[in-house]
Amino acid sequence: MSVTTVKVARRHPPRLPGRQLASNAAPTVIALAGGIVLWEVVAQAWNVIFFPPFSAVVVRLVELTLDGKILESLVGSLTNLMIGFTISVVFGVGIGMLMGAYRKVEMALDVYVYAMLTAPSLVFAPIFFAIFGLGRASILGVVIMYAIFFIIINTTAAIRTVPVGLIEMGRSYCATERQLFFKVILPAALPMIFAGLRLGMGRAVKGTINGEMFISAVGLGAVVISAGRRFDAAAVLAVLLVIIIVALVGVKAIQLIDARMTSWLPSTARAAKARRAGDRV
């Protein structure tokens, strides 16, 4: 038994990505195309200022892109998003692991984490504004408040729900604490941690936009606010389209990393884990 054959055999699970994509994509494309046509027709017929047709939104999007406004704001927003999300991941996963591993840490922190999870995160924006002023730090504060608690909760639950049988198995083979953590607990917890990261990414996008709307100085959120002040509905919707694409791409990126790192998981189990994680939202 050579190592190479093992590697080859490992790729075995019969997944047909191409075909699966096609069967999923067809209704999606039809649905989106249908939605766009409906939007165009209704908006043309209705002809009100707050509901511009799709074509007008696209035209506006092109204009905003050409004068560089979108790109500049997009870079600003993505910077806020990436920094805020990274900080949330590092501290969220760290705190979540401590809570999952040590009962006392969990007892000490759980009510606060749940409270922050339930609280409308944007109410903290005025506080960040008070401390950090108009700068980027205020927006990052909001992004972190949006994302980190989801990541903490899921990481805690992920560590807690590692099958007891596996941990006992590890111990019966004399695993040290370190080995137990890295070889058994962490891999077993990874799928659910990633479910939390996926939720956290969605939340981080919302935090970025809402924070930017509140601070109203940089990023796509600020563009939304200023377009709103000018009653430029087409510009608002154009930016919203960009935001939705950012959110979908961000979530998809996490899913791709997840699929790479936890390829052993059957897809049904992945869906179930994601659902369970969603319950805690």
Next chain:
Amino acid sequence: MIEISGLAKTFPARGKDAPVDALKDVNLTINDGEFLTILGPSGCGKTTLLRMIAGLIPWDEGEITIDGRPIVGPGPERAMVFQSFALMPWSTILDNVAFGLELRGVSKAKRHARAAELIDLVGLTGFEGRLPGELSGGMQQRVGLARALAVDPQILLMDEPFGALDEQTRRLLQEELLQIWELSRKTVIFITHSMEEAVLLGDRVALMGPRPGRIVDITDVPLPRPRASAVDAIEGSEEFAKITANLWRQLREMQMFRRHAAEGRHSSSEPAA
């Protein structure tokens, strides 16, 4: 030699539940190279006892020694096979079997070579690169057995290893286990709730009873070895029938007694074991 003396454990009262005497005054000696089966109804503490021998859970009173040394935790001379298989779903079969060796720091080439040997022994050659989720229950437990054997333990602890399998698979695995054991003659402690399994596999059958968990009786099984090649003949023999009938008589009395006891109380909740 494993010696268990005066072993007792009480699970503390939890909420409204009264404390449960999981084990009380358990005494047992297991000789080197012996295949001991422990038989008992569910909730009698047999799994608790095995997990103590494995060093996974503490107890209140008494002592367990292996060759005179008291147990203070899991040790390299013992390896366990789990009812739930306890395979790591993210690792290949090869890596699962090599797990115990990996923890001991054996080099990759060496442990993979050793694992491949064991995979061959349990008849899974060709499945090295698969993931546990792709295998049937019977195949998964073969992996569990191979993983335990890979670390070449002196003592094999088996916790109802075939309990989650269907009847045909179970019988096949019993034969294979006998074959493997009759070659290597390791000390085996095997938990089961099947009388036939206990008698077919064991040199002796320790019968446990519930509340408090204790050893009720120890029966010698004087059936000839090797048995692997003669399973049908053994199961058809008069001796086999006699021993099984005797065990059943005792088990039935235990259950009847329990039922009467339960009628007096509200519920008969099982201890967490």
Next chain:
Amino acid sequence: MNSAQTRRRPMTGGGLSRPRSSSLRTRILGSAWTYRLLVLVVLGGAWEIAARAAKLLLVPTFSGTIGGVIELIGDPKVWGAFFISNQALVIGFALAVVLGITLGLALARFRQIEGFVDPYLNILLVTPMAALIPILLMSLGIGLASRVFLVVVFAIPVIIINSRAGVRQVDPALIEMATSFGADERQVWRKILLPGALPAIMTGVRLGLGRGVTGMVIIELLMVAVGIGGLILNFQGRFEANLLYGLVILIVMEALVLVSAVRAVERRLAPWASQTVLRD
């Protein structure tokens, strides 16, 4: 994870296995509230010291904030602001529950359209709804209607999705069982699918309420400065830091109280599910 302690300890007489003595000391050490209070005291103390040292105009001390909370509770203006804000929440949340559950059940019933609806549900879930506020104001004005609409938009996706998922996850064997006893579709829905889906629906309602509160506050903070959000901005503008912080705490409290109330209803309506659906 706590195996390290057991590992090197002799296997007998371990603290794990002894019946717990119920002395005051062990009770205090075993209680979660001890640790929670400890965190509060440590963080509150750190805050107090830092704030006193920093002396920033917009960072109140911990004690000042507590004082602010007390002051706010006694202030009728605050109650008025909560009343105004919560009008939007009550109407919007009621609409979201009715519409959301109906839509969710309909989606579960008509599986054929699933592929066409899913992309929109996915988009709905990730879209920062707050970006729609300018459009709302253009169409519905800055009155109650806009705020109600935003609460609905915030609350409804999670209610739809959970209601649909709730019906989907009902054990098919139960449906077969009912059908084998001659149940028609109506009866299957009434007797099997709805009770089976109830826990998930209630979870959706609870999550929806949390989001509804968020929507209620967000529109006031971002564009319509009335109610609680308006009050926050007011305090911020007047540099009344302790009142600003105190009001944030009150809003968090309101969200917690409302969500706990739904959780209590949830436990009553579906007591069998409290363990399986959620961990908390």
